[in-house]
Amino acid sequence: MSDLRNKVAVITGGGSGIGKAISELFAARGASVRILDSDITRAELVAKNIRAQSQLASAHQCDIASQSSVLGVFEELCRNGGIDVLVNNAGISHVGNLEQTTDDDLDRIFRVNVKGAYHCMQSCISHMKARRSGVILNIASIAGMIGLADRFAYSMSKGALLAMTYSVAKDYLPYNIRCNSISPARIHTPFVDGYLQKNYSGKEKEVFEKLSRAQPIGRMGKPEEVAFLACFLCSDESSFITGTNFPVDGGTLTLSV
Numbered sequence: 306m307s308d309l310r311n312k313v314a315v316i317t318g319g320g321s322g323i324g325k326a327i328s329e330l331f332a333a334r335g336a337s338v339r340i341l342d343s344d345i346t347r348a349e350l351v352a353k354n355i356r357a358q359s360q361l362a363s364a365h366q367c368d369i370a371s372q373s374s375v376l377g378v379f380e381e382l383c384r385n386g387g388i389d390v391l392v393n394n395a396g397i398s399h400v401g402n403l404e405q406t407t408d409d410d411l412d413r414i415f416r417v418n419v420k421g422a423y424h425c426m427q428s429c430i431s432h433m434k435a436r437r438s439g440v441i442l443n444i445a446s447i448a449g450m451i452g453l454a455d456r457f458a459y460s461m462s463k464g465a466l467l468a469m470t471y472s473v474a475k476d477y478l479p480y481n482i483r484c485n486s487i488s489p490a491r492i493h494t495p496f497v498d499g500y501l502q503k504n505y506s507g508k509e510k511e512v513f514e515k516l517s518r519a520q521p522i523g524r525m526g527k528p529e530e531v532a533f534l535a536c537f538l539c540s541d542e543s544s545f546i547t548g549t550n551f552p553v554d555g556g557t558l559t560l561s562v
């Protein structure tokens with residue numbers, strides 16, 4: 306089991322879905338987790354439940370799209386205990402092809418999914434450099450690797466996140482800072498439930514089954530199945546791994562035909 310004892314881990318979007326599972330697993334493996342979310346109520350609930358298990362967690366309101374919001378939270382975190390691990394997990398979705406994507410849609414996705422990760426990495430990189438140690442993990446998506454139907458803006462944003470992963474991994478090699486990404490296929494979280502509710506009201510169960518069958522393994526992933534890999538990639542067990550993207554996709558990329 307990967308060990309995160311004595312590490313402080315910041316997880317953005319830790320109040321729900323994949324981020325919640327990562328926060329819970331990291332805390333169970335000994336990390337002190339800092340849960341950042343624009344929805345502080347969710348983040349506080351996750352932190353409270355973790356503390357109820359006698360593990361370490363705190364919740365922080367933070368809109369990653371806002372540089373000043375991110376700077377304020379990260380300055381406080383760097384002062385109080387430092388940051389060993391950053392997981393850029395918070396993200397939002399958008400459905401639509403090129404013609405259906407408005408200028409505002411593209412800006413909104415870019416501000417959260419691309420600039421959000423940039424703000425967070427930029428706010429802690431000098432701190433990690435000074436310590437000559439750090440791990441950054443970006444939660445991308447297979448949408449950034451292949452052409453997913455009707456996901457123009459979302460795919461663009463995840464492709465940018467993959468490129469940021471490689472760029473940061475390269476530039477900070479001399480400082481012992483590792484940077485990797487995980488690219489999940491469809492994982493059953495409130496993100497998916499919200500999409501079904503919005504786009505397939507009344508037919509949620511039917512479309513849920515269809516989407517599950519569309520993945521070669523025959524089901525959606527569970528948030529914990531992403532969290533296990535995240536835990537390994539943020540632990541010292543993966544000390545030789547940097548600049549790599551890992552699909553967690555139930556065979557989607559290789560077994561779909």
Ligand SMILES: NC(=O)c1ccc[n+]([C@@H]2O[C@H](COP(=O)([O-])OP(=O)(O)OC[C@H]3O[C@@H](n4cnc5c(N)ncnc54)[C@H](O)[C@@H]3O)[C@@H](O)[C@H]2O)c1
Nearest residue numbers: 318320321322323342343368369395396446491492494496
């Ligand atoms: N669920 C999937 O099928 C799937 C597949 C591939 C990749 N992903 C990626 O995984 C990540 C997590 O997805 P999820 O399914 O757990 O989503 P989710 O909607 O369940 O949770 C996302 C969390 O991020 C928070 N958040 C959103 N915007 C924010 C902002 N501006 N600042 C701070 N927090 C913000 C939300 O409040 C929420 O708590 C996303 O980046 C998503 O793109 C998800």
